[in-house]
Amino acid sequence: MFRFFLRSLLLLVTALPWLAVAVLVNGTEVDNWIDFIFGWPRENGTEGGIFPFIVNSFAIVLPAIVLAVTIAVPSALLFQMTTARSVAMRSLIDLGASVPRLVWGVAGSLFFGSLLGLGISAATGILTLTCLLAPILASNFIDSLSVEREKYLPVGRALGLTEWQSWTCIILPVARPAMALAIQAGLAKALSDAAALYLTAGATLGILSSLDAPASTLAVQILMQLLEIGGGGKRAFAISVVLLALVILIQTPLILSRIDNRR
Amino acid sequence: MTRFPLNELKRWAGMALGAILPLAVAVVLASLVAETVATLERSDAMPSFFDRWLPSENRFGFLDLFISTGFAAVPGTMLAVIVGTLVAMAIFLEAGRREAIVAEISLYVWAGFPSVVVGILVLATMTPILGYSLATAILAIAVMVLPAYTLAVLSVFHQSDRAVCQAAIANGLTNWQLVRLVLWPGTWRHLAGLAMLTFGRAVGEATCVAIVSGGIVHTLPPGFFDTINTLSTAILRGFPVAGGAHEAAVYSASLLLLALVAASAVIGAYLRLGEIRKPLIARKNLSDPVHDSENEEA
Numbered sequence: 369m370f371r372f373f374l375r376s377l378l379l380l381v382t383a384l385p386w387l388a389v390a391v392l393v394n395g396t397e398v399d400n401w402i403d404f405i406f407g408w409p410r411e412n413g414t415e416g417g418i419f420p421f422i423v424n425s426f427a428i429v430l431p432a433i434v435l436a437v438t439i440a441v442p443s444a445l446l447f448q449m450t451t452a453r454s455v456a457m458r459s460l461i462d463l464g465a466s467v468p469r470l471v472w473g474v475a476g477s478l479f480f481g482s483l484l485g486l487g488i489s490a491a492t493g494i495l496t497l498t499c500l501l502a503p504i505l506a507s508n509f510i511d512s513l514s515v516e517r518e519k520y521l522p523v524g525r526a527l528g529l530t531e532w533q534s535w536t537c538i539i540l541p542v543a544r545p546a547m548a549l550a551i552q553a554g555l556a557k558a559l560s561d562a563a564a565l566y567l568t569a570g571a572t573l574g575i576l577s578s579l580d581a582p583a584s585t586l587a588v589q590i591l592m593q594l595l596e597i598g599g600g601g602k603r604a605f606a607i608s609v610v611l612l613a614l615v616i617l618i619q620t621p622l623i624l625s626r627i628d629n630r631r
Numbered sequence: 632m633t634r635f636p637l638n639e640l641k642r643w644a645g646m647a648l649g650a651i652l653p654l655a656v657a658v659v660l661a662s663l664v665a666e667t668v669a670t671l672e673r674s675d676a677m678p679s680f681f682d683r684w685l686p687s688e689n690r691f692g693f694l695d696l697f698i699s700t701g702f703a704a705v706p707g708t709m710l711a712v713i714v715g716t717l718v719a720m721a722i723f724l725e726a727g728r729r730e731a732i733v734a735e736i737s738l739y740v741w742a743g744f745p746s747v748v749v750g751i752l753v754l755a756t757m758t759p760i761l762g763y764s765l766a767t768a769i770l771a772i773a774v775m776v777l778p779a780y781t782l783a784v785l786s787v788f789h790q791s792d793r794a795v796c797q798a799a800i801a802n803g804l805t806n807w808q809l810v811r812l813v814l815w816p817g818t819w820r821h822l823a824g825l826a827m828l829t830f831g832r833a834v835g836e837a838t839c840v841a842i843v844s845g846g847i848v849h850t851l852p853p854g855f856f857d858t859i860n861t862l863s864t865a866i867l868r869g870f871p872v873a874g875g876a877h878e879a880a881v882y883s884a885s886l887l888l889l890a891l892v893a894a895s896a897v898i899g900a901y902l903r904l905g906e907i908r909k910p911l912i913a914r915k916n917l918s919d920p921v922h923d924s925e926n927e928e929a
Contacts, residue, residue, distance in 0.1 A: 382733055590748070
């Protein structure tokens with residue numbers, strides 16, 4: 369009986385995400401997907417296409433990922449190379465990784481928007497997203513590096529390399545595939561984020577013109593359709609399909625590699 | 632002529648760049664604390680823990696938000712933890728190789744669903760039956776946190792010894808005995824730690840809960856079919872429009888949310904300290920000859 373119950377549960381959980389995708393696709397009322405994806409919004413965002421939101425999503429997320437990686441990789445290296453393995457540093461990174469996106473949104477809006485005077489803008493959104501992503505990436509990088517450290521640091525020493533050379537010439541290149549997967553996961557996470565960007569980058573219908581102007585991403589636009597624009601359910605469904613397709617596309621190599629590792 | 636120490640320079644530049652991240656986290660979060668204190672002093676209105684959250688009446692107590700958060704996050708997490716643990720057990724104990732791969736791919740896809748998408752799915756499928764309510768919020772939270780928890784539990788199970796589990800089944804242990812005697816003793820601390828981390832995530836979940844919860848508390852404590860307003864939804868809805876005492880209250884709510892999530896993360900990390908123990912039977916009866924011989928040599 370218990371085995372039957374477990375098997376039923378397994379079947380349900382396996383089918384549920386695909387059923388959800390089917391519900392989402394069936395709920396859309398888009399006649400022409402090409403026009404929808406490459407068109408411009410009309411009637412205050414209640415009709416028309418979503419091209420500006422797709423461009424804005426990548427225009428905000430890609431610089432944020434680049435910045436986050438730029439500061440996360442040296443942090444992970446610094447943590448690995450310091451002999452005492454600073455508890456304070458790891459605690460701050462873990463704290464940063466566990467802070468909810470919404471709180472990052474509030475803190476980013478206060479610090480970058482108000483204190484640094486950037487206001488509600490793409491720049492504030494990018495910097496906040498950087499702060500949100502960097503600790504998550506750094507935490508993953510530290511784990512990836514520590515696996516390789518055990519194997520390759522003695523090799524570097526045997527070859528007469530300094531510790532810095534061992535890290536940059538051997539361990540970092542070896543850990544690169546695992547780090548690339550972490551970056552992919554971060555990219556998907558950033559594209560999915562609505563709470564932090566809603567509070568920092570704001571919401572407009574246009575394409576991003578400058579860094580000091582607000583810009584709406586796909587996820588923020590869905591939230592706007594549901595919370596602020598009345599009767600935006602059907603349109604939110606259609607935007608959700610595009611966002612979900614993008615996220616699944618980005619995560620596919622990550623999923624396949626994890627499954628491959630598990631076998 | 633001495634050579635320019637380029638490698639040393641790179642090393643120090645790398646170290647300096649590495650210090651940016653912890654500093655940035657500390658500075659940005661400290662600015663939230665400082666601004667909250669400053670706003671509270673400016674508005675001269677300290678939010679009470681025992682007053683209602685009614686912005687229309689200029690009352691900004693946390694009672695509604697705390698009760699709503701607890702009523703939604705605790706059952707949502709419990710539901711996800713129970714179902715997630717059972718699903719992980721099903722994959723680990725029952726599923727064949729192909730079934731396990733398909734189930735894990737589904738869970739990974741599910742875990743990647745953006746919270747707005749989960750929100751809209753729950754809105755489309757559950758609100759016609761349950762309305763904008765506490766029940767819908769509980770389901771939304773459970774749907775949101777379940778796949779990540781299940782995959783984490785599965786990872787813990789995989790780190791325990793599968794061969795011992797199979798040997799236990801071959802020796803006639805029932806599934807319950809297998810769970811009670813083999814899996815549970817070695818992994819319960821890790822599962823409890825994961826549950827705490829999941830609770831932190833459930834408390835911090837804003838967008839999908841905001842879409843289905845209604846955003847206002849009419850009765851306290853809220854009934855199963857009443858609308859609710861959690862800490863995170865109050866911040867999400869209030870922050871863009873808040874001013875004066877409302878602004879101070881929203882900042883304070885953000886700090887409280889941060890404290891709650893950080894506390895659950897710390898407890899979760901404490902519970903997960905130490906390595907996953909091999910099952911009890913493995914240590915007593917089925918010891919590893921390779922490691923045993925190494926130990927004897929040592």
